[in-house]
Amino acid sequence: MTEQHTNIYNFGFIDEDSKREVRRQLLKAVALPGHQVPFASRDLPIGRGWGTGGLQITMAIIAASDTLKVIDQGDDESVNAVNLRRLLTRTTGVSTTVDTQAATIIQTRHRIPEEQMREDQILVLQVPMVDPLRWVEPNLERATVMHGEADYGRMWVYMYESVIKAGDIRIATQYPVIVAGRYMMDTTPIPRWDVLRLHNADHLSLFGAGREKRVYAVPPYTTVEPLEFEDFRFKTEYAEGQRCHRCGATNTFLTGHFVKSPGTDEPGHWVTSCSDASYCDKQMVAQGWTEAQE
Amino acid sequence: MTDVASWVLNVTGLTKRYGLGCPRCAESTGPDHGSSQCPFCQTVHACVNAGFTLYQGEVLGIVGESGSGKSTLMQLINLTINPTAGEIWYREPTQDSTAMNLVTMDGFTRRHFRNDRLGIVHQRPELGLNMRFSVGGNVAEKLLLANWRHIGRIRERITELMIQTELPPERIDDDPNTFSGGMLQRVQIAKALSSNPGLLLLDEVTSGLDLSVQARVLDLIRRIQWEQKMTMLLVSHDLGVIKQLARRTIVMKNGFIVESGLTDQILEDPQHPYTQLLVSSAL
Structure with a gap:
């Protein structure tokens, strides 16, 4: 870390109180797997919708001893990944890696790394859309009540309709899943290929949406079941x-x-x-x- | 005739008011004053101290003019609004089942109770159906929430329900906007029956339909009642409908139940002045 940055910015850019707030909401998110927890979402030197949710989670949990890997669409060298990594290394001085096995925190948009992650690793995802019920209930207040009462009948009708109209489930991405048998969660931005990798995973997954101001989590060894029918199964891209x-x-x-x-x-x-x-x-x-x- | 042990729904002291209320509310609202709104504090007493018992296989009618609180009572029993006071007890019609207080249930249990045990048919089909989904999808909603996860079996059940409610089964995937008013009411009835509910709530089901269609929908309801011994709560402002379907009737005015008893008795020998007016003004 250069001396200039040490003087101007706090470790991890955002101030300690904001980090603590994010960590508090993350604890709640881990305690209620799949439940969306509102958080403050501070201003950052990048625009909302460009990974600020994941970025704030990483800023809140990172320590000087961590090794960081940042990927965008699976690639370590794409523009978004390079910029986020630069912001984090300049304000924290942590070492970075491209090796999935060597990293302790992996911030990603879109992909879960192909290599199996371990218990001591954390996956941080940058989330564009938060609520899976948005397709069937645009009113956020009513959707919140539906989550509270596990009233997912209408979402299942949406799945039924997609089978009736298209002959099969026609959801490309944003595939809805049920986490720990209770909350319905949107798996944005993960492609269907990686959705099953969340099921009973060894690692902790933290989801952050900076624009929508929500965090949610899938703790290790938690069931993640995609919505599917006995005669129309969930399929990955292949x-x-x-x-x-x-x-x-x-x-x-x-x-x-x-x-x-x-x-x-x-x-x-x-x-x-x-x-x-x-x-x-x-x-x-x-x-x-x-x-x-x- | 009715066994005391076979009640399905027991409502006591059910009250819904919008506003805080004041000491002068009681002396200035109600049927004697012709208003359910307090002139001093503007509190609306939509439903005051309602109480009745509904027995297995019985049809109870609720009549009253607009604003008398009959729809509020229906919404309270359908658990879509929370009462200010009172209790709603529900009991499965089977032997040795325990009664449940619906008012103190948490949201999760209530949602699933409403899905499994209650069926409702609204006056306006848009309230009970999602017009963006197909007819089959609408009927399937309760089944899907009750963990039916096999499209083939779900469609068999929908077809069965459509035949039962006299709908053409080949139109299962059609847009509900292409259905007539009477057909939409039958779609709502099919949806309500899909979970084999213990109690069917009918809110002005035939209002807004022309007379011949009304007669067919009423025939359907009467047949379902006869075949399945369905317990029903029927809200209507139409005494003709009440007379055809309900054995017992409750008359509401300005939020109060002013008279209750056997339908024949109420129609032939009304006691309360309002009921007398209602019966004499019927065509």
């Missing part, structure tokens, strides 16, 4: 025969890129690669790859 063009993995969440060499007449083509970039690199190293080769 395309037959798809594999990563770099490491050849077939068991990871893949993203598509359009590849075209600049300055040539080559028309370009689509390739798929692992969304979790650091996992992909690890697999490549195991196959005898060095960075200079690419």
Whole structure:
């Protein structure tokens, strides 16, 4: 940490009282798995809706001894991840890593890392939308009562309707789940691929929505069940025969890129690669790859 | 004729007021004063000290003019509004079941009790149905909340209910906006019956329907009552409906129950001046 930053900002940017407030709400969120807890959501040097919820959670729980990993869409080097990581390291001086195994706090948007996380690790998610009932009850006050009374009949009708109209459950992302058999939770921003990874996970997951001013949590070893019917099951994204063009993995969440060499007449083509970039690199190293080769 | 042990619903001292009330409320509101609103503190006494018992398989009618508190009473029993005072006891019609006080239930238990044990049919279908969902989805709501998780079996049950309520089963996936008023009332009845409720609440079900459709809906309700020995609470301002369906009747005015007894007795020999006016003004 430079001396200039030490003088201007508190450790972790926001002041200690704000951090304590976030931690208090997080304790409540952990005690009531899946329940949305309102929090103050302070102003930050980045705009709301750009990961401020996850950022405030990380700021509130981080200590000088932590090792931080920040990813966006599985990638450590995308713009959002780089900026959030820079803000955190400049104001705390903690060491960072791209290795999932080495990190103690992983802040993410979208993905849960491919590698199995451990009990001593915390996953912090930046959440865009909070309430799964928003689709069926736009009035927040009434939706809160519905959560309180576990009145999820209408959400189930929404699932029924999607099967009737589309022939199968047609929810791409924001897949609703029931946490610990009680609260319905929106799994934004997690893709369906990773939803089942929350179920009885070893790690603690903390969700923060800065714009909507809510935090919620899935503690370790908590049941997370996606809404599904006995004759229409929850399905993850999967395309037959798809594999990563770099490491050849077939068991990871893949993203598509359009590849075209600049300055040539080559028309370009689509390739798929692992969304979790650091996992992909690890697999490549195991196959005898060095960075200079690419 | 009715066994004392077979009551389903027991209401005592049920009161709902909007406002704080004042010492002069009691002497200035009620049927003798022609208003349920206190002229001094503006408190509205929507339902005052209502009490009655409903027995297994019985149909109880509630009549009264607009603003007499009959809908408030219905909403109190449907647990959609909280009473200021009083108790509502419900008891399963089976042997050796224990009675439950619905007023002191917590929200979670109440929500699930209402889903499983109560069925309600509203005057306006938009209140009871979600017009954005299909007809089948509306009927399925109570089943889904009661943990039915097999689409095939749910649809079998919906089809069964639609046949029972004289709806064309092939229109299961249609938009409710394409249904006529009488059909929508039948969709509401199908939804209400889906959980085999212990008590069916009917709030002005035939008001706003034309006469021939009214007759068909009433026939349907009477058939369900006959076949399933359904206990019903029937709110109506139409004495004809009450006369056809209800064995006993309660007459309400300005928030008070002014008269209660057998329907025949009330229609043939009304005692309270308001009931006399009501009966004499019936067409």
